[in-house]
Amino acid sequence: MSDREPVASAETSEAQIAVHWKEEALIHPSPRFIAQANLADPSVYERFALDNFPECFKEYADLLSWDRYWHTTLDTSDAPCWKWFVGGRINACYNCVDRHLPKYKNKAAILFVPEPEDEPLVALTYRELYVRVNEFAALLRDFAGLKAGDRVTLHMPMTPELPITMLACARLGIIHSEVFGGFSGQSCAGRIADSGSTVLITVDGYHRNGAMIDHKVNADIAVEAAGELGQSVDKVLIWQRYPGKSVSKTPLVKGRDYIVNDLLKDFAGRRVDPVSMPAEDPLFLMYTSGTTGKPKGCQHSIGGYMAYVAGTSKYIQDIHPEDVYWCMADIGWITGHSYIVYGPLALAASSVIYEGVPVYPDAGRPWRIAERLDVNIFHTAPTTIRMLRKAGPDEPAKYDYHFKHMTTVGEPIEPEVWKWYYEVVGKGEAVIVDTWWQTENGGFLCSTVPALTPMKPGSTGPGVPGIHPVIYDDDGNEIETGSGIAGNICIRNPWPGSFQTIWKDRQRYVDTYYAKYCKDPKSKDWRDWPYLAGDGATQAADGYYRILGRIDDVINVAGHRLGTKELESAALMVEEIAEAAVVPVADEIKGRTPDIYVSLKPGFEANKETEAKVVKAIEGTIGKIARPKHVYIVPDMPKTRSGKIMRRVLAAISNTLDIGDVTTLANPDVVEEIRVLVQGKEKVATKEAPEDLKRFGEEG
Ligand code: WTA
Numbered sequence: 001m002s003d004r005e006p007v008a009s010a011e012t013s014e015a016q017i018a019v020h021w022k023e024e025a026l027i028h029p030s031p032r033f034i035a036q037a038n039l040a041d042p043s044v045y046e047r048f049a050l051d052n053f054p055e056c057f058k059e060y061a062d063l064l065s066w067d068r069y070w071h072t073t074l075d076t077s078d079a080p081c082w083k084w085f086v087g088g089r090i091n092a093c094y095n096c097v098d099r100h101l102p103k104y105k106n107k108a109a110i111l112f113v114p115e116p117e118d119e120p121l122v123a124l125t126y127r128e129l130y131v132r133v134n135e136f137a138a139l140l141r142d143f144a145g146l147k148a149g150d151r152v153t154l155h156m157p158m159t160p161e162l163p164i165t166m167l168a169c170a171r172l173g174i175i176h177s178e179v180f181g182g183f184s185g186q187s188c189a190g191r192i193a194d195s196g197s198t199v200l201i202t203v204d205g206y207h208r209n210g211a212m213i214d215h216k217v218n219a220d221i222a223v224e225a226a227g228e229l230g231q232s233v234d235k236v237l238i239w240q241r242y243p244g245k246s247v248s249k250t251p252l253v254k255g256r257d258y259i260v261n262d263l264l265k266d267f268a269g270r271r272v273d274p275v276s277m278p279a280e281d282p283l284f285l286m287y288t289s290g291t292t293g294k295p296k297g298c299q300h301s302i303g304g305y306m307a308y309v310a311g312t313s314k315y316i317q318d319i320h321p322e323d324v325y326w327c328m329a330d331i332g333w334i335t336g337h338s339y340i341v342y343g344p345l346a347l348a349a350s351s352v353i354y355e356g357v358p359v360y361p362d363a364g365r366p367w368r369i370a371e372r373l374d375v376n377i378f379h380t381a382p383t384t385i386r387m388l389r390k391a392g393p394d395e396p397a398k399y400d401y402h403f404k405h406m407t408t409v410g411e412p413i414e415p416e417v418w419k420w421y422y423e424v425v426g427k428g429e430a431v432i433v434d435t436w437w438q439t440e441n442g443g444f445l446c447s448t449v450p451a452l453t454p455m456k457p458g459s460t461g462p463g464v465p466g467i468h469p470v471i472y473d474d475d476g477n478e479i480e481t482g483s484g485i486a487g488n489i490c491i492r493n494p495w496p497g498s499f500q501t502i503w504k505d506r507q508r509y510v511d512t513y514y515a516k517y518c519k520d521p522k523s524k525d526w527r528d529w530p531y532l533a534g535d536g537a538t539q540a541a542d543g544y545y546r547i548l549g550r551i552d553d554v555i556n557v558a559g560h561r562l563g564t565k566e567l568e569s570a571a572l573m574v575e576e577i578a579e580a581a582v583v584p585v586a587d588e589i590k591g592r593t594p595d596i597y598v599s600l601k602p603g604f605e606a607n608k609e610t611e612a613k614v615v616k617a618i619e620g621t622i623g624k625i626a627r628p629k630h631v632y633i634v635p636d637m638p639k640t641r642s643g644k645i646m647r648r649v650l651a652a653i654s655n656t657l658d659i660g661d662v663t664t665l666a667n668p669d670v671v672e673e674i675r676v677l678v679q680g681k682e683k684v685a686t687k688e689a690p691e692d693l694k695r696f697g698e699e700g
Contacts, residue, residue, distance in 0.1 A: 023540055024415050026454035027422070029431045033404055037451035039315040044449065048465035050493065056466055057084070057496050060311030061303070064346065065099045066090050067276040070303070074494065080514045080529040081501050082494040083280045084304030091274035092283055092306050093171035096345035097133055098274065100126045104321060108350040111324070112160045113369055115207035115356025121373075124160055126348070129167070131269075137168040138270035139263055144199050144235055148173030148275055151285065153197040155188045155218060157181035157206040158355045161239040161260075162331050163341045165201055170283060170302075173275045177285040177297070180332030181206070183623040185221025187295075191287050192222060193229035194297055195503060201260075203239045205247035209357045216248035223256070237263075279303025285503050286334050288439040289563035290512065291553045297503030298334075298440050301496075305442045306342060308497025312443040313343030316433055316464055317377060318405050318450055326352035326370065327379035327407070333560065334439040335409055338497075339379060343443070358384050363392025370401035378425070379407035381559035382417060386589045389420050396425050403430040405450060409437075410559030411591045412547055412690075418457035436460040436547050438533060439561070440513070442497025445469070445533070446545050459544040468492040469545060470530060471537055476517055482541040486548060486691065489537035490517060490530040498531070536691055549692025555582070558590040562626050564647075567594055570621035574613045576604040579637050583651035584696055585629055586689070593629040595654040597674070599637055606633035630654075632678060636670045638662065647697030650674070655693050656684045 034040050048056045054074035061070070070088030077083075097109075105127040112122040124132070140146045152174055156162040162178070169176040177195045179188045192200060202219045205212050216238060223233045236257045241247050243261040252259075283302040287295040313319045317339065325344050329335035331353070344351040352373060358366050358380075366388065370378065385408065388395070406426050408418070413434060422432055432455050435447040446469060448454065448461035455461075463469045471479040471487040479487040502509040512532075515521075519528040536548035550556060553564045564582040571580040578601040584592040598614060600606065611631040618626050638646040641664070652659045653675050662668045 021415055021458050024457040024459070026456050026542075028454045029451055030429070033431050034451040036320075036404070038318050038320065039449055040451040042452055044315075044452070044465045050468055053466070053493055057307065057311075060496065061085055061088075061307040063310040063314060064090060064095050064303075064306055070279060074526070076494075076524050076526050079524050079526065080494075080510060080518075081506065082498065082526070083500075084301065084496040085279040085307065088279035088303050089276045090279050090303050090306065091171065091277055092302050092342065093133060093167045094274040095306060095310075096167060096170075096342060097126060097130050100348045101130060104348045105130075107321070107348065109345060110160050110163060111350055111352045111373055113352065113354045113373075115210075115354075115360055117361065117365075122160065129164070132164050133167045133171060134271045135264055135267045135269070136164055136260070137171045137272040138267045139260070140168055140174065141172055141272060142267075143258075143263055144237065146172065146174050146199060148277065149175065149281070151175045151177055151195040151197045152199045152201060153188065153192045153195060154178040154201045155181065155183070155215075155222065156201065156203055156239070156332075157208075157213075157215065158330060158353055159203065159206060159239075159241065160353060161203065163345075163353070165239075166284070166337075166341060171272060171274045173277045173281065175282045175284055177287070178332055178337070179287070180330060180623070181215065182330075182332070182625055184620055185218035186225050186621045187623060188218060188222040189225030189229060190295065191297070192226040192233060193231040194287075194294075195285055196231060198233055199235045199237065200233050201237045201239070203241060205241050207355055209360055212247050214248045214250060216250040219257075220250060220253070277302050280500070282500065284337065286337065286439050288334075289554055289561045289566060291563060292565055295563070295566070296505070296508065296512075298499040299501050299503050300442055301500050304496035304498070306346060308443045308495060309338045309343035310346040312464065312497075313339065313347055313349075315449060316435065316444050316447050317343070317379070317407065319344055319347045319349045319377060321348040323349050323377050324352065324373055324375045325349045325377040325379070326354070326373070326375040328354060328358060328366070328384060329379065329381065329409070334442075335379075338443055339407075358388060359391050363388055364395045364398065367396050367399035367401060370403070371399040375401060376403055377405045378403045378430070379409070381410040382408055382413040383411065383558040383590050385413070385417055385421050385425070388425075389417065390589065393420070393424065396427070402427065406430045406432050407435055408432060409435045411556055412549065413458065415457035422457075431455065434460045436535075436545070440499045442499065445491060446547075456542075456544050459540065459546045462543045462545065463491070466493075466495055469539075471539060472517055472530070479539075482539055482543060484538050484540055486536055486538045488516075488551060489533050489535050489545065489547070491533065492527070492530055494526050494529075494531070536695070549690060551692075551695065553697075555584040555592050555594055557592055557594065557625060560625055562594065562622070564594070566622055567596060567618055567626055567628070570618045570626075571596055571598055571614045573621070574610070574617050576600050576610050577614065579645065581637060581645045581647050581650055582628070583647055583654050584693060585651075585654040586693060587629065592692075594626065595630045595632065595650075596628040597632045597634050597637065597650050599634055630678075632674070634670070634674050634677065636667055638668075638671050638674070639666045640664070641666045651693060651696040653678050655689055656687050657689050657694065658686045
């Protein structure tokens with residue numbers, strides 16, 4: 001692994017890499033779906049051809065209500081920091097709430113399903129959402145003293161207060177930075193400090209897998225740790241899960257902690273005008289893992305982002321205002337921002353928010369919710385599909401719900417799992433879109449257009465309208481279209497949903513995403529700046545892409561990105577640990593999970609306690625999602641003569657792959673010792689493996 005980003009190496013020279021599943025036959029959408037679809041006109045691909053770029057995206061921007069129309073669709077003068085719809089003024093909250101009132105004020109905007117099944121569901125109409133967003137915006141402005149351009153960190157779980165908070169920020173032009181509720185207080189602190197937030201918004205607690213989680217305790221950890229990083233937080237605003245009753249045992253800190261529900265009494269009935277914002281100002285930050293220890297704050301714009309999520313929600317998700325739409329992702333990730341909150345609400349849909357875990361109290365839960373609410377669009381990740389299939393393969397048939405459309409996102413989906421999703425969950429009635437994209441992108445990059453392009457299990461599809469992918473080899477040569485040869489997938493053109501930069505780190509933005517294939521660093525022409533996604537991919541003869549996985553040191557665990565360096569730094573905080581190396585290991589449900597190898601400082605002995613300390617350090621620093629599958633205490637790390645840890649060798653051992661030639665290592669004998677420790681004495685047969693596992697840590 002090199003210290004510089006990107007560390008991309010797809011070994012494309014090796015060419016014609018065997019892919020891990022075969023090409024599947026195409027499946028066509030039903031005439032019934034096509035008849036009602038928002039987009040069934042094949043001329044869309046022509047309208048969004050490169051010849052019509054960038055003006056084609058006016059179609060998406062016109063789905064929004066603008067305070068002032070823009071004069072320049074795309075300004076490339078600060079390449080590769082693209083500015084969309086320049087001169088335009090707009091408010092994201094107005095577009096998701098106010099503008100729907102004349103027609104839809106009595107329609108459910110948010111349908112909140114609490115995890116305890118005996119607790120009634122909450123339907124917030126657009127009118128109610130309007131009232132609550134206004135009152136909270138007044139509080140943010142007049143009590144917390146926040147204004148346009150300020151950053152606020154949110155550390156909130158899946159309750160309606162999260163979109164209310166986001167929309168209230170958007171109403172005032174405040175930049176929100178939501179940290180996934182499952183992340184630890186410590187990781188929240190890093191994001192508070194990086195974004196420069198002086199206010200933290202959180203909740204006292206929430207239900208998760210049958211337990212009440214005390215979440216307020218994380219705020220105390222976060223504020224203290226942020227202070228150590230030089231960022232002081234002067235107000236912590238705490239929503240109560242049950243207004244008037246605290247579910248957290250953690251005491252309030254006087255003069256710092258405030259219960260939102262108490263404060264709101266002073267703001268009852270208040271209205272706050274939406275602030276008319278320049279289109280290219282930031283709407284939010286979303287932190288994601290990279291190849292170095294420090295997460296990157298992806299900065300998303302107001303106008304471009306809103307146009308892109310509205311357009312893709314309408315045409316790829318096929319959302320109509322009458323639809324009941326349920327995306328089971330967490331709002332703490334980009335999928336939730338784009339496809340639970342901003343996209344669906346911009347289109348006046350009813351968006352379902354479920355508080356808990358999918359299989360609580362049993363594997364029939366999602367289908368009972370779908371039946372009860374008459375959900376007709378369903379959106380989730382392969383991990384969840386695998387989990388639901390394992391826990392209750394026959395459950396969906398027991399419930400009377402009917403989906404017209406389903407989405408899979410976040411990881412490659414095995415054709416076998418895809419088929420269960422299609423036949424059992426979708427009852428053969430629903431189209432499926434396999435959408436490939438990233439936190440950085442704002443919205444979908446590749447997917448079929450559900451009424452136009454047939455589905456192919458295991459393949460994401462072509463670029464969505466207006467997105468023009470290309471696959472390069474490591475030397476920057478274009479891999480022949482449709483050749484099935486693996487390489488690094490890039491996008492030729494900018495698009496409105498793309499992030500604008502990494503918060504306060506333009507250089508890292510340029511280095512990570514553009515430096516590798518930039519044709520001329522001085523150029524102001526977008527054609528010279530292909531976007532490097534960081535995934536390996538192939539393109540079949542029919543133009544469909546198959547995503548092979550990350551080409552960097554990022555592990556995709558259950559559809560969530562974890563930087564191996566983040567886990568390693570956490571482990572190194574344990575006193576006994578001298579060195580740490582994290583590798584991805586294939587997992588039946590989660591796709592990949594991390595294995596961690598550690599070596600001890602002299603004088604320490606390997607034991608279970610040390611292993612437990614490593615797990616605790618990782619959970620405390622990042623969160624439970626980063627919990628390693630195994631902690632292996634090894635006598636020494638396999639190293640090159642220059643002292644670099646050979647993660648490739650460790651990944652091969654964890655996945656029982658061919659270890660390859662290790663004779664050039666400084667300490668070749670340790671490899672067999674580690675192999676025996678992990679696999680036992682008996683040599684295990686080498687398995688066929690997905691590309692990302694074979695390639696992991698190739699740079700040594
Ligand atoms: C992976 C999630 C295969 C990919 C929206 C990408 C996928 C990373 C797919 C981004 C898909 C996402 N098929 N792989 N349909 N969708 N990925 O930032 O490796 O959490 O780079 O965004 O997930 O993860 P992120």
